[in-house]
Amino acid sequence: MITKENMRILAKSMIALDTIEMVLENKYISQTALPGQFLHIFLEGKTLRRPISIADIDKEMGTVTILFKVVGSGTKQLASYEPGREIDVLGPSGNGFQITEEDSTVLLIGGGIGVPPMYYLGKTLAKQNKKVISILGFQTKANVFYEEKFNQLGYTFIVTNDGSYGEKGFVTDVFHKVGDFDRYYSCGPLPMLKTVTNELNGKPGFISLEERMGCGVGACFACVIPSKDDKGYKKICSDGPVFDAREVSL
Amino acid sequence: MITKENMRILAKSMIALDTIEMVLENKYISQTALPGQFLHIFLEGKTLRRPISIADIDKEMGTVTILFKVVGSGTKQLASYEPGREIDVLGPSGNGFQITEEDSTVLLIGGGIGVPPMYYLGKTLAKQNKKVISILGFQTKANVFYEEKFNQLGYTFIVTNDGSYGEKGFVTDVFHKVGDFDRYYSCGPLPMLKTVTNELNGKPGFISLEERMGCGVGACFACVIPSKDDKGYKKICSDGPVFDAREVSL
Amino acid sequence: MNKLAVNLPGLHLKNPIMPASGCFGFGREYSEFYDLSKLGAIMMKAATAEMRFGNGTPRVAETTAGMLNAIGLQNPGVKEIIENEVPFLANFDTNIIANIAGSTIEEYEMVAKMFNETNDVHALELNISCPNVKEGGIQFGTDPKMAAKVTSVVKEASNLPVYVKLSPNVPDITRMAKAVEEAGADGLSMINTLTGMQIDLRSKRPLLANKTGGLSGPAIKPVAIRMIYEVKQHVSIPIIGMGGVNTAEDVLEFLLAGASAVAVGTANFANPFVCSEIIDELPETLKKYGFDTALDAVGKAVME
Amino acid sequence: MNKLAVNLPGLHLKNPIMPASGCFGFGREYSEFYDLSKLGAIMMKAATAEMRFGNGTPRVAETTAGMLNAIGLQNPGVKEIIENEVPFLANFDTNIIANIAGSTIEEYEMVAKMFNETNDVHALELNISCPNVKEGGIQFGTDPKMAAKVTSVVKEASNLPVYVKLSPNVPDITRMAKAVEEAGADGLSMINTLTGMQIDLRSKRPLLANKTGGLSGPAIKPVAIRMIYEVKQHVSIPIIGMGGVNTAEDVLEFLLAGASAVAVGTANFANPFVCSEIIDELPETLKKYGFDTALDAVGKAVME
Ligand SMILES: Cc1cc2nc3c(=O)[nH]c(=O)nc-3n(C[C@H](O)[C@H](O)[C@H](O)COP(=O)(O)OP(=O)(O)OC[C@H]3O[C@@H](n4cnc5c(N)ncnc54)[C@H](O)[C@@H]3O)c2cc1C
Ligand SMILES: Cc1cc2nc3c(=O)[nH]c(=O)nc-3n(C[C@H](O)[C@H](O)[C@H](O)COP(=O)(O)OP(=O)(O)OC[C@H]3O[C@@H](n4cnc5c(N)ncnc54)[C@H](O)[C@@H]3O)c2cc1C
Ligand SMILES: Cc1cc2nc3c(=O)[nH]c(=O)nc-3n(C[C@H](O)[C@H](O)[C@H](O)COP(=O)(O)O)c2cc1C
Ligand SMILES: Cc1cc2nc3c(=O)[nH]c(=O)nc-3n(C[C@H](O)[C@H](O)[C@H](O)COP(=O)(O)O)c2cc1C
Ligand code: FES
Ligand code: FES
Secondary structure (H helix, E strand, O other): OOEEEEEEEEEEEEEEOOEEEEEEEOHHHHHHOOOOOEEEEOOOOOOOOEEEEOOEEEOOOOEEEEEEEOOOHHHHHHHHOOOOOEEEEEEEEOEOOOOOOOOOEEEEEEEHHHHHHHHHHHHHHHHOOOEEEEEEEEOOHHHOOOHHHHHHHOOEEEEEOOOOOOEEOOHHHHHHHOOOOOEEEEEOOHHHHHHHHHHOOOOOEEEEOOOOOOOOOOOOOOOEEEEOOOOOEEEOOOOOEEEEOOOEOO | OOEEEEEEEEEEEEEEOOEEEEEEEOHHHHHHOOOOOEEEEOOOOOOOOEEEEOOEEEOOOOEEEEEEEOOOHHHHHHHHOOOOOEEEEEEEEOEOOOOOOOOOEEEEEEEHHHHHHHHHHHHHHHHOOOEEEEEEEEOOHHHOOOHHHHHHHOOEEEEEOOOOOOEEOOHHHHHHHOOOOOEEEEEOOHHHHHHHHHHOOOOOEEEEOOOOOOOOOOOOOOOEEEEOOOOOEEEOOOOOEEEEOOOEOO | OOOOOEEEOOEEEOOOEEEOOOOOOOOOOHHHOOOHHHOOEEEOOOEOOOOEOOOOOOOEEEEOOEEEEOOOOOEOOHHHHHHHHHHHHOOOOOEEEEEEOOOOHHHHHHHHHHHHHOOOOOEEEEEOOOOOOOOOOHHHHHOHHHHHHHHHHHHHHOOOOEEEEOOOOOOOHHHHHHHHHHOOOOEEEEOOOEEEEOEEOOOOEEOEOOEEEEEEOHHHHHHHHHHHHHHHOOOOOOEEEEOOOOOHHHHHHHHHHOOOEEEEOOHHHHOOOHHHHHHHHHHHHHHHOOOOOHHHHOOOOOOO | OOOOOEEEOOEEEOOOEEEOOOOOOOOOOHHHOOOHHHOOEEEOOOEOOOOEOOOOOOOEEEEOOEEEEOOOOOEOOHHHHHHHHHHHHOOOOOEEEEEEOOOOHHHHHHHHHHHHHOOOOOEEEEEOOOOOOOOOOHHHHHOHHHHHHHHHHHHHHOOOOEEEEOOOOOOOHHHHHHHHHHOOOOEEEEOOOEEEEOEEOOOOEEOEOOEEEEEEOHHHHHHHHHHHHHHHOOOOOOEEEEOOOOOHHHHHHHHHHOOOEEEEOOHHHHOOOHHHHHHHHHHHHHHHOOOOOHHHHOOOOOOO
């Protein structure tokens, strides 16, 4: 259940170009959050909260790690907060990735700032002894992060748009190298998700979506996406952000 | 001349109920400011700057002291700033008190948060070997500040509205005890200034006025007060805040 | 005696605080944060005759001290609301205000009739001011004759007290207020959002899919206060005020300007507890500024 | 080639940045902070036929992300302005735009004639939208016929290009824009302030002596952008945009929405260097978002 929590910033570091890793301490969220859920972060002076995915959790330490890219005034403000400070968060928000016990091989496909939720998911899947293959796409070498960490989960392809690191091209360009898998999980920019779901059409998969949010709890109808069911829509904040790839219309 | 300066906060302390003393470091302003001038202080997120009088200056140390009461969101924000931080200030703003060499005895009359500018004025006058008599009015005992400092300048009456400290009543209630003086200087709430100028009608004196300001430099016409000259008005921010008591219509 | 209590046509409010329409859904989500029985009332999200999907996304954008929204009146339709949402809200000891939007007078009439038949709705709020739909909505809100017409039709169609929600996108709000008062409105609800736009520098296009959206939040509070103050002098029906309320002091400012109750919209998004916290703080705030009851403050700034 | 240059009727602007009327006086005070020759133009404070003392104080109040003002058009009168202020500004290598206000059409006409006779004024800005005076001002700005009338009279009375400054307190700004375009306006200036109010909780009265005031600052930017975007699609005369500009990115947003030049008002108060800083930053900002010149950005969001 979502609650309003104070989370203390324990550590902050820049792990790639404009990309911040922040470790937050909070008992409730660290114990209850699932891979794919997000935090809805209040920033002083801002009208709306900022949704940021949970990238990792250490239940024993009671910490939650987030990774975010500085793209506008809110993320810039968050990046300026120093360890010791507390931030006001709603969470854990949304529904996480569904994990299927029978799966033996899973493919993670993360693009840019869609990579973070893939990490805690991959860690959780790897703990269940599934074979984890990851494809991580970034714009350019300077944006790459968490390569080492994903390597520890399983074979990891790094792809950069300009070929400055790893393979050149898009995440889909290495699909032919992946081999067989039972299910895929993907998070990234919408154009990427469109190509991914098209190319993997028919394969079972889950995707995590982004949209500008108002409430973040399902009340305001800001974040809807057309769905194939009777109701005709889903709310990304509360029905998602994770959806069965066959359930929504991108 | 007014410039835009960064002033580093060196010290901050609460010297009376809701009343903060802040010592700011800045070469230019400490060397050029005159008694009665003010600083126009920028506060993050605020549309308008806040005018605060200069309460004291230490030219050797290059410091400027301000005293302010927490009355609203801006002064609350300023009060939360810790030493080490820099604040953006326009100053020195306005015209200070005119000092007449021939005067031998001067009367300072300060009310509440109008007391601060009286201090640097009194110090300057005392240095010129004038006899300084001060009347400082406060609401109640908890509001009293700088009594000791004024005592060092000369005889000082403390008056509180409720009689909880010093004499009971208004600043004007002790006029009969003051004896003769050449000139008076006063700053405080408008009703006080009205009574003071009325009762001392005919005596040469200077008063410092307050009004809500836009620009603080004389451009926006927010802070006008009717005057007895041809133009018919004065701007408090640039023609004042100090006026000859006979020049303006309260 | 309950010092926060306010009685308005059809509404015995235990306190003058309620979430504004569209910013609280049908209460379900916020009921997980606190007990909705604490609220003076709840203004439900707009209902239309049929379900509406609303506008494309993005539907919201943040602005300095405010936000733009162009939800486009997405809602499951009045039937579904009466069947599934009203019964849920009826579990709470609070007043339910049904917000109605329509493209035609007949639609307003039909939806009003249906709410009238439930026993759980305490008042109707006519949204004649939604700037985010192509037809209906805002035309009703900028033409006094249309506004009067829709008001009187809805009054005929139901026994419920009718609060007409006025648009601020007019040069003379008093004219609108008087028109609907004469047409039989029991109260006014003001203000709805100001029409605004944000352009995305990267795409070089309006950020919202609908291009324009409604501006809400603290940015518009001075406009709301001015309009309520003006209208209060010229009408005798009560006003439910809204527009940028974040704190108990904001609520007091609305009461002083002439509002008898106050709705909180956008502020729920940053702080889901905001209504509850304001209700807790209000008694002390009233006292701080010398008022014994909420009622004592109503319209105080208007009377000379 | 100067990548910031913009040519408008009567105005060869070296850059599209100018201080907005009423927020920069007659330039004297700000000339102590930087060289005014750096500015594209200067919009002088409103001039009336006779000197005006204006409203009582307080005349300004701060609001969230904005401010209210009710100066009441205080100015020394057109004669004094021509004798003492225009010559001072003429020392700078920039364009002088004279802002004119009046209670009657005759007053606008008379003041326009007088500015026309000086050789130093480059354009007139007709303030038909001041919300802070009892008569004139805003009536002209909410009635398309009155607005057209005052425009055509002033056009007849002078050879100077005329920019009509529109009020945002209308339901349909395009109607106003078209009316003055047809009446011969050379350009538009938009927006003026939204009417607002603040109530002082301590005194329980409107804080401003004039009760209402004009809301300016970042709070109103979305309204300004929306109106410029709307008007741009329906008129062919250029628009000088304003309302809440604080940064070079704000300027770009106005250009994209359809403004050919941009005025900065309220922001001068917090930062007297703001116009100068924006001019310095603008080339880089344009480049960042893929524009070679300021002109390239004008109206980009409007064209589909
Ligand atoms: C479920 C979810 C999970 C996310 N997880 C991450 C993450 O782990 N790391 C990360 O770097 N980013 C993540 N994002 C994107 C992140 O929310 C935005 O980058 C951020 O809100 C931008 O805020 P800003 O103030 O810096 O930008 P601005 O552009 O100034 O923001 C203005 C407004 O737009 C909203 N907004 C802007 N971009 C986005 C976006 N892409 N998605 C949603 N709202 C947006 C902001 O929240 C704000 O309300 C996630 C988004 C969603 C919806
Ligand atoms: C020349 C001058 C010198 C001053 N010197 C001092 C001083 O030395 N110490 C001190 O405590 N106070 C002084 N004041 C008053 C001080 O400026 C206000 O108390 C302060 O601006 C309040 O800001 P706020 O945000 O806390 O209050 P809010 O009420 O939230 O402020 C809202 C707006 O009103 C303005 N405002 C509110 N009260 C006043 C006021 N009394 N005078 C002018 N503007 C006001 C604010 O500047 C702001 O723009 C002086 C005022 C003037 C004009
Ligand atoms: C996301 C959102 C959705 C809204 N939906 C409605 C609605 O359905 N019906 C309505 O009458 N007003 C609607 N409004 C307007 C609010 O009820 C309120 O009048 C306005 O937002 C001003 O109040 P605020 O500043 O507290 O948000 C909506 C506002 C927002 C922000
Ligand atoms: C203190 C003040 C005085 C103003 N005086 C005038 C004026 O004399 N004539 C005029 O046309 N507009 C006047 N305006 C309006 C501004 O020129 C501008 O249109 C408005 O403030 C919006 O821009 P901003 O948000 O950048 O301030 C004034 C605004 C302020 C804040
Ligand atoms: S953000 Fe409000 S419903 Fe999703
Ligand atoms: S504050 Fe602008 S003229 Fe004084």
